[in-house]
Amino acid sequence: MTWITKPKLHHPKLPVNALGFTHRDYEGAVSTLCAGCGHDSISAAIMQACFEIDLPPHRLAKLSGIGCSSKTPTYFLGQSHGFNSVHGRMPSVLTGANLANRELVYMGISGDGDSASIGLGQFAHCIRRGVNMVYIVENNGVYGLTKGQFSATADKGSKSKKGVSNPDSPMDMVSLALIAGASFVGRSFSGDKKQLVELIKAAIAHKGAAFLDVISPCIAFNNHAGSTKSFDYVREHNEAVNALEFIEGKEEITVDHDPGTTINVTQHDGSVLRLKKLAEDHDPTDRASVMNFIQRHNARGEIVTGLLYVEPDSEDLHDRLGVTARPLNALSDADLCPGSDALDKINAGLR
């Protein structure tokens, strides 16, 4: 980490997006994570994605739990409200925030300890409810802040920095998300920014629970030989299933190159996910076959990345609950309080 205060000045010719913002307007405070941490690359990808889709920074709320990953919301989108909640419980806080105002974009940042161990229940249940959000697990298989214990996503037999072999089976977050009913599931690698930025853009446009498992090697405690979450291991075993291009709804789609190897998925907001298929037997709109596909590749020790599953006509928690289109936090006394006449009627029914 660095102690240098980030200067606010920037080059006058920095590129701007449709809102007139530069990259710098999507930045946060200087990261206090270790130099080279995969998590910082994910923060960079989030900033890039938000810049590219012209998202007003203050219209996103970023929420997290506890751990290295959960610290990162401080390091991006400094003009957004953020909430660093309690360990493993970000999903419930995000659910409540989302219910209060459906007009914002909600991004939940979590880690493998936060979501696969202490917060496994909340993770599964907020996915199950279809909360409209982007839920990113920055997955390094290790507890960083407490210095190197295995997390629940560490592979069986993988070695800790101290040389201990992990005796337990891993939680596969992607499979869990699919079982819990996520309507958008992707996996990426912090070292593959191009793929990650497209996935984040698509996930933001998605309505419903969008889950991204991002393998993010821990430079300090899980980047050694024998680890299955190290940069080298992930690069060697990364098996991309598709190359995603996110196209915003307003753009007209003119080319459809390589029919048979490219599929277009139109989401509810009109955005198009153009997927260049790299794995022939992978259909990202069929949940059962995706689960099968992932299990087969897991068995072979391959880490499949890309957009694994998407349900184009998805719904979210607000739809399911039939909630008004107006933000609940903006409703007035007149909207909410039935008044004394209604109360008199209730009284009359209780005699």
Place this chain on the structure above:
Amino acid sequence: MLSRVEKINDFVVRLANVNGSGSASANRIFARSMIRMGVPVGSRNIFPSNIQGLPTWYEVRVSGAGHLGRRGGYDLMVAMNPQTWDKDVAGIDAGGYLFYDSTKPLPSSKFREDITVVGMPLTEICNKQYSDPRQRQLFKNIMYVGALGSLLGIEVDPTEALIKELYKGKDKLIAPNLEALHIGRDYADEHLKGAIGLKVKRADAVGDRILIEGNAAAALGCVYGGATVAAWYPITPSTSVAEAFGSYCKKLRVGEDGNKYAIVQAEDELAAIGVVIGAGWNGSRAFTATSGPGISLMQEFIGLAYFAEIPAVLIDVQRGGPSTGMPTRTQQSDLLSAAFASHGDTRHVLLFPADPKEAFEMAATALNLADRLQTPIFVMTDLDIGMNEWLVDPLQWDDKKRMDRGKVMTFADLESGKDFGRYLDVDGDGIPFRTYPGTHPTKGAYFTRGTSRDRYARYTEEGPAYVDNMERLLKKFETAKSLVPAPVKYDAPKATKYGVIYFGSTTSAMDEAILALNEKNILLDRLRIRAYPFNETVIDFIKSHDRVYVVEQNRDAQLKTLLLDTGRVDPQKLVSVLHYDGNPITARFIVNDISLKSGLETPLKESV
């Protein structure tokens, strides 16, 4: 010669039944019939944690004078459960009555000499009348309601009307129920005339009062108070708060474009309070309803809401603890775990409603206080208030009342250049301003965290900044004293050096006890506490009396502990009166315990 209790509109009936036998609706009809005759009735369900088979009791306090708490003891036992026969018979007040099913003869050892026994062959009559076993059971209940009506002089019209109302929409059931009612009445008219000296006489003492459970009333208070998000996990005895909120919202909160509310049945209490905190952080009024075990599970989150200053309302319908304790019995035993919920130094605002009407008012007040004080507010009801139907004055709402959203900086405030520091005490009351997420493109965003931070919400582990913040939170708690519902004081008929402090569901029993104490010349000024933190009235009350009884429904004198924690009252002055067997406290218990304690100590003191 056997003496008989002879009373008009002033007695207690206890009905012993088997859970799940259909007695509950029959018993309600019995109690409500008397209310329809203008006679105030307090009724309480004493039930097991069970769906079918275990003993359950229904206690009906008939009081023309309007004492609706538990009196203690009972004058008439309606013994419909052989499992509990011995205990039920043993508990009848001397001179009282036993009404039982005399189909099967019982040895004389099963009865008592000092009570009047009234037998009716209910099973025999039912078996003759009906062939279906379920009908035999259900109509037996309505049949004893008919018999009791005859014995006690309850008019038939109100009972018939109530049966018709109950089965409205299932009209086929009306005629057979009316028939069973009349079979019971006719038998008693013919065979049991004058057997019981307890009578109900038409009166005009009910007025426009309503019958409502505290849980429904609290839920309605949340509707009127503007709650839009409710998150909960099922737990006795609070479950019906969330369910009532849902059904009231369906009637009162559905707009043209959808529901103006959202309810999440969470996976556990941790998630429930997490949802509430997330919604409160984002500017919605949100609440959860739970009981003691839920409060235990929510501790970490409650500390976060206290420290990060997020509005939240928790309705704690208290039950018998610790652990699973007595889930279907009442207590006031969560005061300390709520007041100091979470690790580290915390203090929380508690409100103590006395009955469903106050539960309604305080639920709405709690939502205002939560926004104003930006902190969790606990509404401390209990099973007695929450799950029993109380006869209370009609609920009232002042249409001029508006939601107090507290200190929130708007887009215009930020645009005008006002200095925004999330934890900056600009007004000297310890309450900072907040912003809702998404308010302004470049101003007013901040990071909420459970870690220490400075006045501008910047992370810091500097000691002085941490202390500065903790001191401000204390100042905010001071401010709360002037915002919470004030205590209610009643003076004794003559000046006295003695006082009594009580709160919550003890109130109705205390109101009755105080009259009996007056008669015994034990004169007490009364103070009903309605909130924690305590304001000066509470401290002054204790200071101005030589001895103050503190009546509460827990073992460890939790309210007294909170009073002593102020550091401003003399511990020697406070004498605890504690009732915690899981049943609501009775007037008789209060009278006896205070008499005993004043009798033991006063003469000694005077002889010195």
